[in-house]
Structures are given as C-alpha cells and as structure tokens.
Amino acid sequence: MSTGILLRVNDEFGVGGIRERVLAAWAAAPVRFREDTNAEEDLALGGYLDRVVVELAQNAADAAARAGVPGRVQFSLSAGTLVVSNTGTPLSAEGVESLATLRASAKRDDSDSAVGRFGVGFSAVLAVTDEPVILSRTGGVRFSRADTAAAVAATGEPGLATEVRRRDGQVPVLRLPFEAEGEPPAGYDTAVILPLRDEAAIELVRRLLGEADDALLLALPGLERIELDIEGSVRVLTDAESRWHVQRASGVLSDEDRERLLADRPTEERSRPYWSVLWALPREAAELPGVVHAPTPTDEALSLPALLLATFPLDPSRRHVAAGPLTDRLVAEAATAYAELLRARAEDGANVLPLVPIGLAAGALDRAVREAILKALPGTPLVRAVEDGTLLQPREAVVVEGSDDAFNVVLAPIVPGLIAAPRQDRTALDALGVRRLDLADLIDQLGSAAATESPAWWHNVYGALSAMVTEPLLRESLGTLPVPLADGRLVRGVRGLLLPGNELTADVLAIFGEYGVRVVHPEAVHPSLERLGALPMSPRALLEDNAVRAAVEHAAEADDPDVIAEAVLTVVAADVSQAEGLWWLSDLVLRDATGELVPANALVVAGSDAAAVLDDEEVAPIDNALVERFGLPALQAIGVLSSLGTVSAADVTLDELPEALADLDGIEDWADDVAPDGSRFGATVGELLAVRDLDWIVDDAWPRVLELFGSSPDLRRALVETVRVVGPDDRPHGALSYPAWWIRERVLLEDGEPLAGRADPAADPILASFLDAAPEWTARLDPEVRTAVGLVRVVSDLDAAGVELLLDRLADPGREVEESAILRLWSQLGLHEAYPGETPDDVRVLDGSGVTTVMNAGDAVVADAPMWLQRGDLGGFVVASGAAADGLSDLLDVPMAGEVADGKIDSEGTEADVPDLVRELVPEAPDTWWEHEELTVDGVDVSWWVDEDKSPHAATFDGLAKALAWSSGRWDQRHVIRAVLSEPDRSSELRLDATFD
Known part of the structure; x- marks a missing residue:
C-alpha cells in the first residue's frame, strides 16, 4: 500500500477478539451473517452512497469536539487513493468496536456538540473502497473485503459457505477489523486511508470534493478548517461566517418534552435530548443547495433562499426527515430562528421582504417550515415605518394601495404604521398579513385627518402625487382628493376647480367666490391638479363656471x-x-x-x-x-349692440331648440318651415348663425338695415348662406336662413305688402313685367342680399307664393303676352321646384295663330312634341319639352296631349327609303319612312307624324323633313333635311357645310 504512511502491526484495540466473536456468531447462526451483509449493503448502496466526504468530515468534527480542540481536516486525493486526516480525539477501542458493530455508535455519551448520531456513517466509505484503513496516534485498524471472505471460508462452517455462495461471494466489509500499522501525517491525530475501488469511485470522490463548500463548515461547527487537495489542486474552506449571516438556536429538551417528543425515536436517540437549528443567508449572491441539512444534506427540498441546518430526526434511509412530534418541534424552533434572522437583518437596514416565503412549497417539510415561519413573522419587527424608520411588526403595519414613496412621506404623519409597498414586495406583504388601505378610502379620510393643514402642506401632497396621476386607475382613486380654496374652504374633488393665474385679480375672484366659484388657494396650486381635472383659470374657464x-x-x-x-x-x-x-x-x-x-x-x-x-x-x-x-x-x-347682433349654435336639433336661440322672434315657426317633410323630429342643423332683435327694427330703417347686411361679413353670412338641414333619414336639405326667412315673412313696405316676391332691379324684363317692382333703394343692395330677402331676378327665385302670383297674372285676360315671352316663362316654370298650394283655374295658351289667349285649364293640353301642334282639335296648347313639359303638366294641372288623344295613324302608307344624303348628313336618321297621299291621325289631317315605333310618316316634303328630324332625335336638323329633299342639286354645298357642324 503506497500511502506514504508507516504501518505497524499491533492489536492494541483487541481486534482479534472482535473477529472471533463475530465469526463465532456467524457460524452459530448463518442468518446473522446474512443480516449483517444485507444491512451493510443497504447503507453502502442507499443512504450513504454519495456521503463519503460529508461523513468523514462529520467524524472529524466530532473527534475535535470530544478533544475540545479546533477541528481541522484535510482531504487529499492522489494516485487513486483518498486520505482524510483530522485533529481531535484519536481512535480508541470503543471506536473500533463501534466501527465493527453496525449502528452501535461510540458517541452515545457525547455532549450535544457531537454531530454523528447513528454509528453507521463510516459505512459511506464502502461506496468507493473495499479496503479502508484508519490510523491514529493510538494505533490502527483496517477492514478488507478479501480478508473477511478468507476468514469466513476458514471457519469451515457449511451454513456460512452456503450463504456466501448464494451471495456470489459477497461478504460484509466493516464487521471484521484487522490490525494495521502506521501513523497519521504530522499535525493530525487520525487519518482514514481509502484505496479507491475503480475509476468510477475516483470520479465520484473527485466530484464530491469539488462540491464541498461553506455549507459543510456551517453544518459542522467543530471544524474551523477544511483543506481539499484534489490531485494537487488545493482549496481551503475556513471562516464561513464571514460570508454568511448566521442565526443559531439550540437547547436541551426538558424531561417532559423528552418523554413526549422522543417516544417514537430509537432508544439511543432518546438518550440525546439535544437539538440545534442554524439558518444562514449568503452575504453575496450564491447558489444554494436547495435541501434541508440534518445537519448534513438530506433529500428534503427547501424553497427558502437560505441554508437550514437542524437536528431533524431521519428515517432509516438517512435521506429524509422522519415525521413526528420531534420534527414538529424542530420546525417551530426553525421558524422562530428564521424570524430572528430576518429581524436582525432588518435592524441592519436590509430589505427582508424577498426572504418571506411566498409561492408554492417544494415538499411536505418545506411546506411545514414555511407555514410556521408565516405564523412567526407577523409578530416580528421587520418592516420599516415611513415616518421615523422604526421597525414594525407586520401585524401593526399598513400600506396604501397604489401609493408611491413620495406620497408615503406625506401620509406618514397621518397614517400610523405606514410602510412602503413596492410592487415587487406586495405578495410578501400580503403573506405577512399587512393591512392594505385602498387609496380611494385614504383620500376620503384625508380631508378630516388633515383639515387644519396649511395650503402649502397640500401643495406638497399634490407634488407627491405627481407620478400617480399619470396612471389612469390611480387617477380615478384620487377623485375625492381634498383641495383648499382661496376663500378658506376645503372641498373634495379636483375636477372643475379653477387654478388661479396672473390674469385675474384677487378682488375679482372674491366677488365670484360669493356665488360659488371654486378657485384653488394660490399656495396649494400644483401641476398635478390640472392633470386631475382642475382648469387653468383663463377668462374663458372662469366665465364658463x-x-x-x-x-x-x-x-x-x-x-x-x-x-x-x-x-x-x-x-x-x-x-x-x-x-x-x-x-x-x-x-x-x-x-x-x-x-x-x-x-x-x-x-x-x-x-x-x-x-x-x-x-x-x-x-x-x-x-x-x-x-x-x-x-x-x-x-x-357680452351683447351690447353697436350694430345688429348675431347668435350662433352648433348641433341644433329642430325638435328641441337650444336655449341660446329661445329669444329669437318666430324661431319655432322657422323650424317648422325648414323641417324636412314638415316634421321637426330627428332633424338637425350642424351650425346655425342667426341675427337677433329683428323684431326691434323700426319699419323705416330697413333700407339701412339691409345695407348693413351687405357690409358686415357676419351679418351677410347669417343672411345669405342657406342652412343645411339633415333629416332623420340622414339626407341633407338646403333651407332658408333664419334672417332670410324672417324678413320674407315679416317685413312689409309702406303699401303694406311684403318686400319679398318683388322684382329685383336686375330681374329678367319678361319676368319683371308680371311682378311688382322693388323700391328704388334696393338697387344699392348687395345682389345676394336682394335674393336672400326674397327679391326675384329669375323664375327660380320665386317661392310658392311667387309662382302662384305669376300664374294668376299670366291668366289675366287683360294682359297682352307675346308668344316668345310665354314660351320662355314656360320653359323655366316647368323646371322650377316651388309649387303653389292650389292649381290655377285658367291658363294662358297658344291658340295656333301666333298669339296667346286665356282659357279654362280643362280645355288646354301640354304639347311636349311638335307634331301635336297640328292637332287644333285638342284645344289650347301649353308648349314645352322633356322634363319642363312634365313639370308644367303638374304645375298647371293640365294633361299631356298624349293623355287625351290616341295619336293613332288612320291610313296605311307606302314604305320608302330615306335618301342616302339625308342619312349621310344626319346619321341618326332611320333607313325608311312611310309615304301617305293623305295622312290622318285620330281622324284629323296632319302633314307628318312619328308613331310609337319611332317610324316617320309624312304627306309633304316639309312634313317628311320634320318627321325624319323628330324620329332621329335631331329636331335641329329639320331645315337641312328639308333642303336636301327639295333641292337635291345643293347636295355638295350642304355636305360641305355639314363638315363644320
């Protein structure tokens, strides 16, 4: 073994005796062997699969705590071997026995400073090695899968051999200790040497060492230094609390609590009534593990932005917190400690609202912790009062919905417990139960709460509202905002108030103030008021009040x-x-x-x-x-007159005239007359300009008055421009202006007859001969003024009464009317739209002799085609063509000639070709015509006729020319056609002349 550590063989810890006892037990009951193997395998492959670094650091921390010395631990990964050296109490016989006895911890009698509690943590090494070695200043011990298998085989016990065979040679590693020699590195009291099993084990250790961070130091308070040497790359963890805000809590359960809270825990756990909780917040942005530490990492998710390390009881997998009364107690203690942490941070000036639990929980334990925290925080001083910056309990605090920082400063003295409520913190404030005061409700209360404040104070209030009035929803909430007035009153609501300016004096404002004009006090004026509906006090704004x-x-x-x-x-x-x-x-x-x-x-x-x-x-x-x-x-x-005055109105409805027009003489009668189809309902006038006081004008002043109309642009427009009346069907109609209507209806001359209807000085002489002459002074008037007041220049100027007068005078037998005059008047009257109320009894007609005569209307007909003039049997003729003929028929109540005669040709003619020259000169001419020796229509001799099929019939050359011209629609060419028919030798001359037509 190339560990660089000197090994010596000894049996100071009695490892031989341990082996003998274990082997004897296995031999006596192979099922014990099976149980031990299964239990060790469960730990190595389950709860402790990736805990080797944490568990060895925990053992080091406990050793330092037992020795009462600062804990130091060094992890060194090199050449496939992990060496973990630590300071503290060295290995003892009890320790060796604990290592070799599953779940029999040697820390049973340790104080509450010990982290390890189960006696199984060392089994985490089995995830990476089969040959762990522990060397201490007091001796050494090792474990070996191979040596254990050999020892089991050496027993010769058939039952054990069968069990090993069933397990494919799998044996427990940590039940049989073996002697080991060697010493830990200088400066350390113990060293754990782990020859790593394979490349996968090396990679796992490399990863776990790389992931080690401040959480390990915080979870193991007995360690003050952790050195991590990963194949020559060294990293040192120390002084974690310089990078974290830490809140600790710990205690010892009372006898009563121990009996109640530990009743469901294993026996050896019940002998350790100590508990501890640690919360840590990073001082700078840091990635958090997101799991609860108990006190080393578990699989229990934690959604809070902090580290939680607490002595929660764990289930057998060592991965999850066990439910029960002890966990409930620790959850409560954790919530209290978290509240204290936030209080301390708030006292340091930090905004702790982002640390308030909101949103969804990440699991059952996380939910329990969050709920307990949310019960504790409302009574913890952690939100800062706007007024003096003191910390308030959330249950004592209040926020104003929609208020911003500037307005909060103004409100603070009159709203006890007011705190700021930035948009991003609103959910947290709701979770804390902070009372919300609606902005509109506050504004309602503001008047009484600040009734004695000065106008300058209110000016500051409006300034603080500057940002809020730009938001439509908030602006609605400010609708009842109190405002001090110049007269000393305090009123609610800004809309419609007047903002004083430099144009108007205080004396003027005081006068109107007695009548209720509401002018804002000058010292309270602020631009925010205008955005809320106050009006700059221009003369117009004041006058409209x-x-x-x-x-x-x-x-x-x-x-x-x-x-x-x-x-x-x-x-x-x-x-x-x-x-x-x-x-x-x-x-x-x-x-x-x-x-x-x-x-x-x-x-x-x-x-x-x-x-x-x-x-x-x-x-x-x-x-x-x-x-x-x-x-x-x-x-x-304001209405004082130096000339005639005008009054105007817009969007006038004729069935409900505006108050501004009420004093105009005869205005209701005018509305009746100009309404479409005589109904004022639904009829409107977009713009109406009228002249007032027309009924106050003295009779002999009208010459001067009408000259005024012509010289004043406003008066002239009011008189001469027609009014655009729109009916309920949205169709526009032109109507007389009110002044034009009034003058036509009401102005009488010295003879007692109206001015309207008289002949204009520039009237058509023929028309003028039938009308009364206007006074000489009218010649000085503007022509459009003369027309507007009813003087008649052409037939189209006649109103219905004028038409009736003209027809009466035309039917006067005592008058001599030339044929040319009556023909001209007929053509104009037939196209005129004004109709009198009754049709005349007598009409002037042509009698065929070139003069006009008067006869009963029932004996006359309207000749709308020249061929009818050959029918002397039909009576007197009223002559016009096209639309004028139809109009005369209606106007005079005289039938059309075609309505009283069939116009049927009696004789049969001979079809003949129309000469080519005629069709060359008049291309519209038909190809054939019908020649008659004698032509009669309805039994009356005529020289020509055009039947219903537009076919020309004729008995004479002159008649043929007229028939061809009328049938081709070229009545103007009848003389040319006659010349062609009667003088064919002039064909070249006529053709040449036609070139210039």
Missing part, C-alpha cells in the same frame, strides 16, 4: 349689481374672444345713460347703427362711462 352664470343671471337682485358687472367686464376685457358663444352673458345688467339697470342685450352704443335702426322703446343707450372704462369690444362681446 356655473357660479359665474348664476351671478350674471341674478345680478339684478344683488345688493350691488355694479360690482358683479364690473367683475364680469374685467374678465371679458382681459380677452374678449373668451366670451364667444356664452350667450347668457347678454343677461348681465348694466347701467344705461340714465343710470337705470338694463340687460346688456337691450343696450346700444349711442350714435351707432344699432341705435339708429332699433326701436328706442326696446333698447336704451349704455352709460358712456362703461364704454370708456372697458372698451367697446368687451361690451359688444
């Missing part, structure tokens, strides 16, 4: 209405555009020139257009001092 409107509407009843007027005008004068659309400002009462209080909408500027055209019984001149002080723009913005 309901309290300001209330002040305006009740100013006449106030003790000092002039103060309110001054405040409103001050705000408006700061930026007059801010008053746009706030129509109710016109209700503000101001002083007129005589000192009386008058609503702004009934005041005019002296010498202005408004003063000139409006009834002085309806309006009064404003006090000029107000004009000088606040300026005309500010006064006009």
Whole structure:
C-alpha cells in the first residue's frame, strides 16, 4: 500500500477478539451473517452512497469536539487513493468496536456538540473502497473485503459457505477489523486511508470534493478548517461566517418534552435530548443547495433562499426527515430562528421582504417550515415605518394601495404604521398579513385627518402625487382628493376647480367666490391638479363656471349689481374672444345713460347703427362711462349692440331648440318651415348663425338695415348662406336662413305688402313685367342680399307664393303676352321646384295663330312634341319639352296631349327609303319612312307624324323633313333635311357645310 504512511502491526484495540466473536456468531447462526451483509449493503448502496466526504468530515468534527480542540481536516486525493486526516480525539477501542458493530455508535455519551448520531456513517466509505484503513496516534485498524471472505471460508462452517455462495461471494466489509500499522501525517491525530475501488469511485470522490463548500463548515461547527487537495489542486474552506449571516438556536429538551417528543425515536436517540437549528443567508449572491441539512444534506427540498441546518430526526434511509412530534418541534424552533434572522437583518437596514416565503412549497417539510415561519413573522419587527424608520411588526403595519414613496412621506404623519409597498414586495406583504388601505378610502379620510393643514402642506401632497396621476386607475382613486380654496374652504374633488393665474385679480375672484366659484388657494396650486381635472383659470374657464352664470343671471337682485358687472367686464376685457358663444352673458345688467339697470342685450352704443335702426322703446343707450372704462369690444362681446347682433349654435336639433336661440322672434315657426317633410323630429342643423332683435327694427330703417347686411361679413353670412338641414333619414336639405326667412315673412313696405316676391332691379324684363317692382333703394343692395330677402331676378327665385302670383297674372285676360315671352316663362316654370298650394283655374295658351289667349285649364293640353301642334282639335296648347313639359303638366294641372288623344295613324302608307344624303348628313336618321297621299291621325289631317315605333310618316316634303328630324332625335336638323329633299342639286354645298357642324 503506497500511502506514504508507516504501518505497524499491533492489536492494541483487541481486534482479534472482535473477529472471533463475530465469526463465532456467524457460524452459530448463518442468518446473522446474512443480516449483517444485507444491512451493510443497504447503507453502502442507499443512504450513504454519495456521503463519503460529508461523513468523514462529520467524524472529524466530532473527534475535535470530544478533544475540545479546533477541528481541522484535510482531504487529499492522489494516485487513486483518498486520505482524510483530522485533529481531535484519536481512535480508541470503543471506536473500533463501534466501527465493527453496525449502528452501535461510540458517541452515545457525547455532549450535544457531537454531530454523528447513528454509528453507521463510516459505512459511506464502502461506496468507493473495499479496503479502508484508519490510523491514529493510538494505533490502527483496517477492514478488507478479501480478508473477511478468507476468514469466513476458514471457519469451515457449511451454513456460512452456503450463504456466501448464494451471495456470489459477497461478504460484509466493516464487521471484521484487522490490525494495521502506521501513523497519521504530522499535525493530525487520525487519518482514514481509502484505496479507491475503480475509476468510477475516483470520479465520484473527485466530484464530491469539488462540491464541498461553506455549507459543510456551517453544518459542522467543530471544524474551523477544511483543506481539499484534489490531485494537487488545493482549496481551503475556513471562516464561513464571514460570508454568511448566521442565526443559531439550540437547547436541551426538558424531561417532559423528552418523554413526549422522543417516544417514537430509537432508544439511543432518546438518550440525546439535544437539538440545534442554524439558518444562514449568503452575504453575496450564491447558489444554494436547495435541501434541508440534518445537519448534513438530506433529500428534503427547501424553497427558502437560505441554508437550514437542524437536528431533524431521519428515517432509516438517512435521506429524509422522519415525521413526528420531534420534527414538529424542530420546525417551530426553525421558524422562530428564521424570524430572528430576518429581524436582525432588518435592524441592519436590509430589505427582508424577498426572504418571506411566498409561492408554492417544494415538499411536505418545506411546506411545514414555511407555514410556521408565516405564523412567526407577523409578530416580528421587520418592516420599516415611513415616518421615523422604526421597525414594525407586520401585524401593526399598513400600506396604501397604489401609493408611491413620495406620497408615503406625506401620509406618514397621518397614517400610523405606514410602510412602503413596492410592487415587487406586495405578495410578501400580503403573506405577512399587512393591512392594505385602498387609496380611494385614504383620500376620503384625508380631508378630516388633515383639515387644519396649511395650503402649502397640500401643495406638497399634490407634488407627491405627481407620478400617480399619470396612471389612469390611480387617477380615478384620487377623485375625492381634498383641495383648499382661496376663500378658506376645503372641498373634495379636483375636477372643475379653477387654478388661479396672473390674469385675474384677487378682488375679482372674491366677488365670484360669493356665488360659488371654486378657485384653488394660490399656495396649494400644483401641476398635478390640472392633470386631475382642475382648469387653468383663463377668462374663458372662469366665465364658463356655473357660479359665474348664476351671478350674471341674478345680478339684478344683488345688493350691488355694479360690482358683479364690473367683475364680469374685467374678465371679458382681459380677452374678449373668451366670451364667444356664452350667450347668457347678454343677461348681465348694466347701467344705461340714465343710470337705470338694463340687460346688456337691450343696450346700444349711442350714435351707432344699432341705435339708429332699433326701436328706442326696446333698447336704451349704455352709460358712456362703461364704454370708456372697458372698451367697446368687451361690451359688444357680452351683447351690447353697436350694430345688429348675431347668435350662433352648433348641433341644433329642430325638435328641441337650444336655449341660446329661445329669444329669437318666430324661431319655432322657422323650424317648422325648414323641417324636412314638415316634421321637426330627428332633424338637425350642424351650425346655425342667426341675427337677433329683428323684431326691434323700426319699419323705416330697413333700407339701412339691409345695407348693413351687405357690409358686415357676419351679418351677410347669417343672411345669405342657406342652412343645411339633415333629416332623420340622414339626407341633407338646403333651407332658408333664419334672417332670410324672417324678413320674407315679416317685413312689409309702406303699401303694406311684403318686400319679398318683388322684382329685383336686375330681374329678367319678361319676368319683371308680371311682378311688382322693388323700391328704388334696393338697387344699392348687395345682389345676394336682394335674393336672400326674397327679391326675384329669375323664375327660380320665386317661392310658392311667387309662382302662384305669376300664374294668376299670366291668366289675366287683360294682359297682352307675346308668344316668345310665354314660351320662355314656360320653359323655366316647368323646371322650377316651388309649387303653389292650389292649381290655377285658367291658363294662358297658344291658340295656333301666333298669339296667346286665356282659357279654362280643362280645355288646354301640354304639347311636349311638335307634331301635336297640328292637332287644333285638342284645344289650347301649353308648349314645352322633356322634363319642363312634365313639370308644367303638374304645375298647371293640365294633361299631356298624349293623355287625351290616341295619336293613332288612320291610313296605311307606302314604305320608302330615306335618301342616302339625308342619312349621310344626319346619321341618326332611320333607313325608311312611310309615304301617305293623305295622312290622318285620330281622324284629323296632319302633314307628318312619328308613331310609337319611332317610324316617320309624312304627306309633304316639309312634313317628311320634320318627321325624319323628330324620329332621329335631331329636331335641329329639320331645315337641312328639308333642303336636301327639295333641292337635291345643293347636295355638295350642304355636305360641305355639314363638315363644320
């Protein structure tokens, strides 16, 4: 054996006697041999398969503890041999007997410092060797599988020989000790020499030595140094507690506890009432084994981020903790020690919440430890108060849901036990039972808890909320946030409050404050308030406040209405555009020139257009001092008139007109008239601009008023632009503007007749001859203004009443109407969309003689084709073509000629070809026509006709030309066709002329 250690043969430990007794027992009862072999094999291949390093280190620690010296152990792997040297009590006869006697530990009477408890740990060497040797300063002993087999064979006992044969020669190694000589290395008291069995054993030892770490030192407090020499590569483990935060607990069971807790444990364990627990946390990031140590590693999983080493009782496999009352007691002690460890770390300033057990347990023991810890931690001071940094028990602590560090600092003085709650720690805090206070609930309590705080304190609160107001869910929780106002009140809710700026004085704010305007105290203002719904107090924001409107509407009843007027005008004068659309400002009462209080909408500027055209019984001149002080723009913005005023509204529903339009004269009648199909329900107007006070205009002022409409862009737009009305079917309709409608309906001239419907100065002379002339002053008006107020320039300008008037005058027998005039009017009337309520009784017609005459409508027909004019038997003719003919038929209630006559050709004609030249000049012409000696239709002689099949019939050259032109749809070519038919010698001339058509 090349171990470098001198061996000497001796029998100081009485190993010969041990062998004799064991062999005799085996020979007497071979079953004992079988039992010993099975037991040793179970240990070597089971619980101690990979424990050789741990078990030998444990033996070294126990030896040092027994000797009362610092433990040192050296592991040296070289040339296929592992040598483990240690300090401490050397090998004794009792020790040898323990090694050779399965589960009879020599440490029975040791103190609680001993780690080994079972007397079987040395069997771990059998996983790697068959020839272990132990050398000590007091002597040596060895074990050998081969020598044991030889000794068994030498007994000559047939029963043993049979048992060995059945086991294929397998014998126990550690039951028969043999003498050994040698000494441990200098500086050590004992050495274990293990010639490794094979390459697999060498690789296992190499791995186990490489895995040895601080956990081994922590589990074996008797060792202060472990040296690991792996084939020349040396690593030293020492001073583990410099790298770990360690919490220890230990004790001795009382007699009562010993009887209760150890009743189910083996006899020799019951004689050792000592227990210990050690928790260790790495000071720096380190990989943890993830198993419970008892105190050396077991297979019990541990999910906590720490090492747990405790004297848990183990089952026979030495791999698992045995269930029972002792384990339950140690679980409780481990939980108490863990709580103390976290308390100590918290006192050092560490955040221990990541060490709180959360999530799923890794096994039954892990679950029991975690549950016990979670019972102990709520009563352990380990979370830090925001206010003064003191450690609090979790059961006494509170967190505010959604609060951040900045807001916590503000809340700390008024929320006892407040601690921070970072998002990553929330689950741990819940596991500890920390009370959660909803942010919205806290905000509700904040008003009473901090009612006496200064506005500056509230400013700090809002500053602390800066980050929180950007999150939508948290912003909702802040809906009832208390806010101090400039008038000393503390109100709940930020939305709608006004943030003071530099534009408005404190005096103005004080005036409106009496009416409920809620302005934030200047010292409390913070940008967070605006993000929560407060409004920067621009003039517009202040004017839109309901309290300001209330002040305006009740100013006449106030003790000092002039103060309110001054405040409103001050705000408006700061930026007059801010008053746009706030129509109710016109209700503000101001002083007129005589000192009386008058609503702004009934005041005019002296010498202005408004003063000139409006009834002085309806309006009064404003006090000029107000004009000088606040300026005309500010006064006009609230409704004081220097010209005609306008009012606007958007998204108007005709069945429920907005309040802003309520004072307009006749507005409901206008809505009835412009509604599609006469129904206002569901009809809307996107934008409506109206002119107010039209009913206050004096009668003789209309010439000037209409000139104002033409010169003012706003007035002009309000008058001339049609209103887009959208019906419930979403179809848009154009309608008269309100001012145009009102003027057409209400404005009368000196003769008592309306201005609307009169002939425009630029009207068609023919049309004008049938209408009343407009006053001469209308010639000065803008043409679009004249059209908007109802003056008629062309037939399409006529409304239904105008059409009715025109038809009445056309049917006046006393009037002479030329044929050209009536034909022109018919073509326009037939396409016009305005219809009077009743059709006329008499109509003007053509009688075929070139003049017009009046006859009963029942005796007239509408001729929509020229061939009907040959039918004098049908009565008088109203002549038009296409859509105009249909329109005239409806307008006059006169039938179409085709409705009163069949138009059937009586005679049979002769088919003839249409001359080529005709078809060359008029490609649309048919190929054939029908020649008649005499052509009659419905018994009436005619010169030409086109039947239902578009076939031309004719009895004359002139008739043929018209028939061919009408049937081809080229009535304009009838003269060319006639020339071709009557003068064929002009064919070249006509062809040449057609080139330029």
